[in-house]
Amino acid sequence: MSAIELHGLSFAYPDGPRSLGPVDLGVHAGEILLVVGTSGSGKSTLLRTINGLVPHATGGKLSGDVITFGRNVRAHKPRELADVVGFVHQDPEAQFVVDQVEADVAFVLENLAMTPEAMRRRVEEVLDALGIAHLRDRNPATLSGGERQRCAIAGALASAPSALVLDEPTSQLDPQGAEDVLAAVARLNADLGTTVVMSEHRLERAAPLADRAIEMSGGLVSEGPSSPGALLAEYPGAPSVTRLGRVLGWSPPPLTVREARRRAAETRMLDVLPDAGALASEARAAPGEPLLTGRGLAVRYGNTVALRDADVQIERGDVVALLGRNGSGKSTLLRVIARLLEPTRGTVAGRARAAYVPQDPNSLLFANTVREEIGKTLSLLGRRDPAAVATWIHRLHLEHVADRHPRSLSGGERQRVAIAAVAVGGADVLLLDEPTRGMDAASRHALEQAVADHARAGGAVVLATHDVELAARVATRAIVLGDGEIVASGNAREVLSGSLFAPQTLRVLPPYLTVEEVQQAMEHVG
Amino acid sequence: MRRALPASRPWHSVAWLLWALAGAAVVQIAPSPVYVAIVIAMAWLVVEVHAPGGPYRRAFPILLTVGVLFSVVRVTLAVLTTHNGIDVITTIPHVTVPRLMGGFTLGGTIESSVLLQALAQGFTIVGMMAVFGAFNAVASHYELLQSSPRAFHELGLITTVALAFVPATIESAGAVREADRARTGGKVVRRGRVLRTVVPVLERGMERAMGLAESMDSRGFGHQPATRNEAVAGWLGLAGLLALGGAFLALIGRSTAPAAALGVCGGAAIACAAWIATRGHDRTRHRHRRMTGADWLMAAVACSAPVMIGIVSLAGNDTLAWLASPVTWPKVDPVVMLMTAPLLAPLLRTPARDTAPSPVIDLREPEPEPELAVP
Numbered sequence: 001m002s003a004i005e006l007h008g009l010s011f012a013y014p015d016g017p018r019s020l021g022p023v024d025l026g027v028h029a030g031e032i033l034l035v036v037g038t039s040g041s042g043k044s045t046l047l048r049t050i051n052g053l054v055p056h057a058t059g060g061k062l063s064g065d066v067i068t069f070g071r072n073v074r075a076h077k078p079r080e081l082a083d084v085v086g087f088v089h090q091d092p093e094a095q096f097v098v099d100q101v102e103a104d105v106a107f108v109l110e111n112l113a114m115t116p117e118a119m120r121r122r123v124e125e126v127l128d129a130l131g132i133a134h135l136r137d138r139n140p141a142t143l144s145g146g147e148r149q150r151c152a153i154a155g156a157l158a159s160a161p162s163a164l165v166l167d168e169p170t171s172q173l174d175p176q177g178a179e180d181v182l183a184a185v186a187r188l189n190a191d192l193g194t195t196v197v198m199s200e201h202r203l204e205r206a207a208p209l210a211d212r213a214i215e216m217s218g219g220l221v222s223e224g225p226s227s228p229g230a231l232l233a234e235y236p237g238a239p240s241v242t243r244l245g246r247v248l249g250w251s252p253p254p255l256t257v258r259e260a261r262r263r264a265a266e267t268r269m270l271d272v273l274p275d276a277g278a279l280a281s282e283a284r285a286a287p288g289e290p291l292l293t294g295r296g297l298a299v300r301y302g303n304t305v306a307l308r309d310a311d312v313q314i315e316r317g318d319v320v321a322l323l324g325r326n327g328s329g330k331s332t333l334l335r336v337i338a339r340l341l342e343p344t345r346g347t348v349a350g351r352a353r354a355a356y357v358p359q360d361p362n363s364l365l366f367a368n369t370v371r372e373e374i375g376k377t378l379s380l381l382g383r384r385d386p387a388a389v390a391t392w393i394h395r396l397h398l399e400h401v402a403d404r405h406p407r408s409l410s411g412g413e414r415q416r417v418a419i420a421a422v423a424v425g426g427a428d429v430l431l432l433d434e435p436t437r438g439m440d441a442a443s444r445h446a447l448e449q450a451v452a453d454h455a456r457a458g459g460a461v462v463l464a465t466h467d468v469e470l471a472a473r474v475a476t477r478a479i480v481l482g483d484g485e486i487v488a489s490g491n492a493r494e495v496l497s498g499s500l501f502a503p504q505t506l507r508v509l510p511p512y513l514t515v516e517e518v519q520q521a522m523e524h525v526g
Numbered sequence: 527m528r529r530a531l532p533a534s535r536p537w538h539s540v541a542w543l544l545w546a547l548a549g550a551a552v553v554q555i556a557p558s559p560v561y562v563a564i565v566i567a568m569a570w571l572v573v574e575v576h577a578p579g580g581p582y583r584r585a586f587p588i589l590l591t592v593g594v595l596f597s598v599v600r601v602t603l604a605v606l607t608t609h610n611g612i613d614v615i616t617t618i619p620h621v622t623v624p625r626l627m628g629g630f631t632l633g634g635t636i637e638s639s640v641l642l643q644a645l646a647q648g649f650t651i652v653g654m655m656a657v658f659g660a661f662n663a664v665a666s667h668y669e670l671l672q673s674s675p676r677a678f679h680e681l682g683l684i685t686t687v688a689l690a691f692v693p694a695t696i697e698s699a700g701a702v703r704e705a706d707r708a709r710t711g712g713k714v715v716r717r718g719r720v721l722r723t724v725v726p727v728l729e730r731g732m733e734r735a736m737g738l739a740e741s742m743d744s745r746g747f748g749h750q751p752a753t754r755n756e757a758v759a760g761w762l763g764l765a766g767l768l769a770l771g772g773a774f775l776a777l778i779g780r781s782t783a784p785a786a787a788l789g790v791c792g793g794a795a796i797a798c799a800a801w802i803a804t805r806g807h808d809r810t811r812h813r814h815r816r817m818t819g820a821d822w823l824m825a826a827v828a829c830s831a832p833v834m835i836g837i838v839s840l841a842g843n844d845t846l847a848w849l850a851s852p853v854t855w856p857k858v859d860p861v862v863m864l865m866t867a868p869l870l871a872p873l874l875r876t877p878a879r880d881t882a883p884s885p886v887i888d889l890r891e892p893e894p895e896p897e898l899a900v901p
Contacts, residue, residue: 056743057740077743079744079745079747079748079749080749082744082746083746085744086744089737094734094737095737095738097738097741098686099580099666099668099686100666102812102813107747108746109812110810111745111746112749115810116811116814119810120812120813123812139580139582141580141581141693155745335704338711340704340707355708355709355711356708358705360701360730362729363698363705364709364726365729366721366725377710380709380710380713380715407729422709
């Protein structure tokens with residue numbers, strides 16, 4: 001018998017069509033099950049049925065049964081399943097009830113009326129298990145994203161649930177934060193035998209942890225359950241090494257860089273591929289006319305130096321990737337270039353107009369439909385140009401949602417609407433702050449194309465991102481920031497090659513940066 | 527992991543509440559602008575020393591600003607509607623509203639004594655807001671909640687969660703305004719800006735609230751069904767509230783005896799309801815921190831300020847309040863000034879500084895740890 005059983009499960013939101021099912025699935029005790037799929041494929045709905053948030057918190061019509069450790073969620077509300085299922089949302093900020101980490105971890109135990117002695121011991125154990133004992137007195141609002149998500153997991157885990165359900169737990173985090181969170185999840189599974197059901201878009205780190213994986217599509221389990229390697233072999237959002245393995249005919253394709261390196265060595269792949277010397281020195285874009293030039297830019301917030309002595313030049317045709325950890329000054333530099341933030345020292349020269357898309361697209365969206373939202377920017381600028389609106393809807397692949405309310409869309413779709421709403425204004429320089437946060441592969445692909453098109457049309461794009469794979473695919477130049485200083489700047493290939501920021505393909509088959517480059521080389525070889 | 531020593535632990539939230547009440551009482555007993563300014567300065571100093579990092583630190587400047595805005599409205603209304611005919615600065619056009627709406631005159635003579643008196647009274651509002659702003663910046667709301675009777679836990683928790691939305695909403699409004707400017711490449715378009723700000727702020731707040739509600743539900747909030755005791759307490763509490771409402775109406779009608787009777791009955795009913803609900807409540811508390819001797823001492827020292835000033839007031843000290851007519855400088859009594867000093871009692875000890883690493887990860891190589899010296 002499985003720990004979690006879904007029998008003929010289907011669900012429709014109130015007044016909506018069926019969004020899930022029928023699904024039959026069993027999750028074994030102690031396994032890590034990975035749920036993949038595009039935005040809107042029903043992953044979150046499926047996960048939320050496991051602790052009864054669907055249908056108890058959402059309303060709607062549920063048919064079939066979900067049996068979680070012997071309890072049918074039809075008859076048990078989420079609060080009655082709190083002792084067997086811990087649930088973690090993708091947004092760590094929305095989960096804290098109490099403004100102190102330790103008290104928040106104890107929240108579920110107080111609700112379950114555990115004795116103070118047992119509670120004290122449990123809280124200590126959970127703080128240690130997640131490595132957050134040093135954060136116990138902190139206010140969650142003052143923590144980094146990764147720390148916050150680990151604290152949220154601790155809050156879900158305090159009741160020692162038999163299962164942990166995580167809905168895209170790393171989508172809002174930088175690579176280090178994601179690494180920390182997934183390492184904690186793996187440790188819990190290995191040490192405590194906690195059953196884990198987890199959905200993810202960023203599979204580089206999550207896929208190697210999973211025992212089994214399923215793919216959701218249109219509310220149905222379209223593939224699996226099967227081993228993650230087999231399932232991801234054909235999946236469009238697979239990690240770069242998996243796609244590389246697919247291109248090179250490795251079966252089953254690898255999930256980790258280590259595995260891919262071993263396969264590359266076994267097949268002597270670097271000897272097979274054409275000499276890549278020319279590729280390494282090739283400049284991907286000729287220098288264009290300077291659009292904006294920042295000299296000696298420095299920003300202080302109180303006693304904190306956010307940016308110091310940064311020189312940056314943005315030229316026509318440029319796609320510049322700004323890389324660096326959380327708090328390294330990427331957003332500050334973008335906001336200075338956008339002239340939203342006055343630098344403490346230094347100037348930004350140039351007549352080109354720069355428009356900035358913030359990290360959180362929800363700051364921008366207020367209209368009733370996607371089309372209206374995009375058109376609103378033009379009307380604010382005193383123009384009316386339905387053709388431009390249509391162009392950006394097309395460029396960012398938003399045709400199918402053009403008449404929907406922006407708030408009803410997935411995170412990745414909202415992000416694309418925000419980018420279209422800013423880009424339609426016709427600014428030469430587009431400044432995108434973490435544009436791929438929470439995006440699925442299709443959304444990322446649409447964004448990459450739109451960025452390349454804008455640069456080709458004579459504009460320039462600056463992307464602040466943690467996603468080195470994105471940088472490798474679209475950037476012509478890269479700037480690495482550390483502690484508010486520019487620590488590396490230059491041609492994207494050179495910057496990405498010589499650092500810890502190297503994309504997966506480069507780590508397997510240097511100097512090839514992307515799977516697409518390897519594919520072209522293979523075609524050349526014939 | 528080594529915990530902070532008790533000596534450097536923050537003051538208990540109940541001690542902070544008593545400190546804030548003492549500060550507010552001083553402002554009420556000694557509303558002269560000089561003494562109010564001293565209390566505001568003390569509140570600011572306490573915030574600087576004791577407020578931990580986090581969004582609540584901003585409660586002090588925010589509540590201070592709210593106090594100033596209230597005062598400006600109050601001064602404007604007072605100056606436009608109060609007319610004694612003396613110390614006239616200037617005269618502006620006036621209009622007398624119909625008798626049905628009060629029959630007062632709006633505009634007319636603007637008098638310096640009225641203006642100064644209104645300013646002084648407005649300043650006391652700023653003083654009160656400064657004290658409560660400081661309280662919100664330094665105290666842990668959750669600890670205060672943990673110290674309240676268990677019957678009030680759910681209500682208190684909801685209030686605490688609602689309070690947490692205030693700084694989040696202010697932050698959200700800032701982000702939305704910046705996004706609006708960024709959208710047009712820096713061009714500020716004022717037309718329709720309120721709508722473009724309000725809709726995203728409300729929608730973000732709503733989404734956050736939904737997420738929080740789900741998180742609370744997933745973590746067992748309201749896990750235990752209502753007990754019979756709680757049902758009895760609920761009805762008794764309702765009866766108590768109705769009695770208090772009746773007492774208020776009786777007071778308006780100047781029926782003192784029924785008002786007193788209803789007030790006593792209502793108070794007793796609410797106290798009984800709290801007692802019954804607390805008995806039937808099986809929710810436990812994690813590391814409930816109690817007031818220590820030092821906390822009580824700090825609160826007692828702080829409370830001595832209004833007590834001493836109250837005694838001085840009863841003794842007929844004429845510097846505590848300031849009358850602007852005739853226009854004179856406020857009088858100052860050094861003894862009263864000295865009597866406000868106990869409000870600095872929280873500075874008797876300073877909090878342990880947060881030494882946790884910042885979210886920014888240091889790229890530099892860590893220094894090698896020194897080898898242990900072997901004796």
